[in-house]
Amino acid sequence: MPRAGLTPATVTGAGAALADEVGIAQLSMGLVAERLEVRTPSLYKHVGGLADLTHRIAVLAMTEVGDAIGDAIQGRSGREALTAAAEALRTYVKAHPGRYAAGDGAQATGPDDPLVAASERLLGCLSAVLHGYGLPPEEEIHALRLLRSTIHGFATLEAAGGFRIAADVDESFAWIIDRLDAGLQVPVRR
């Protein structure tokens, strides 16, 4: 029997692809093994188990999202950067709903967990977008959370089929970015 030549990365990749196809909740070790044309127990030579695999998929997703947004905002700023970043995230979630869902609910196991680095990278990109709005430093964290919450919420609701009414979702998204942009420009008034 010739060897399959698996690595942790191969297994994670197959798991991520399957998560996109069948949903993260339906992902099973057996399914991954089948996709890789290998018996289930063989996977345990490369990943610690289903929980570990899910965690690795989450790291992969976070990293890919960070890259996508990082690329998208290159050379842009202000509203243009905001639009590009939001589009990039939304596009990613639509293309890879399963692996993005793995990122939700993933908990870092410690300070050296690669998940920490990946999410910091992502947050750094969103921070960069916000710099163009010249917010007072103490408000940046709030703005960051606004940005993240809105885009994350929109993308996950869309991926979950949450927008029943057929009214053009693209149009809604553009409108939302517009309002976000407006909200960030108005000076505080409290």
Added chain:
Amino acid sequence: MPRAGLTPATVTGAGAALADEVGIAQLSMGLVAERLEVRTPSLYKHVGGLADLTHRIAVLAMTEVGDAIGDAIQGRSGREALTAAAEALRTYVKAHPGRYAAGDGAQATGPDDPLVAASERLLGCLSAVLHGYGLPPEEEIHALRLLRSTIHGFATLEAAGGFRIAADVDESFAWIIDRLDAGLQVPVRR
């Protein structure tokens, strides 16, 4: 052996309570049975299975959220209603993270699914909040989606422990509501 006197509602309630305690992903039929001091197979006389139970918990959560928001916005309008609604949702998610999570990802099985009615109720409440802003009718759907995305995103990220930096989350939330309010008041400029 005396009867336990279960009903679909009892089982759903126990499942919802457990989901809040251990997380929706850890919810199992055996756990629910143990909580109700009954053997696992007995539950199948009242709910169709784990998937059905989860769905029922989702409906329960949607209904409760709708009620909470409906109560909160009674007699308020504009910014005050917005704050009340957002606070209500966030409070609910913090108190019942498990059952709210069941609501995420729940798919209506058909037009007569009670989930449809529950979510329409919820959306209706948010719509009512928006009326105070006097938006043009064709923009209401977009504003509704903005509201829902932001609050949902914030609440789920918070529940998932997504806000690492200790910076006061309450303060962030207030700031976000403020900006949302600001963004909804500015006239369109496209």
Added chain:
DNA sequence: GCCTTTAGCTAACAACATTAGCCAGCCGTG
């Protein structure tokens, strides 16, 4: 007080994650 209904039970099965232990393919060294 009987009789239908049915709630809860035991027994059994299937799917899945996981572990233990075997054996053969690869890779380095001599």
Added chain:
DNA sequence: CACGGCTGGCTAATGTTGTTAGCTAAAGGC
């Protein structure tokens, strides 16, 4: 080119969990 250690993939086996089948006794209507 042989040989030997390492290790990747295998089979076998175990525990957990979801689910179904079929029994029995409790509750409610006549």
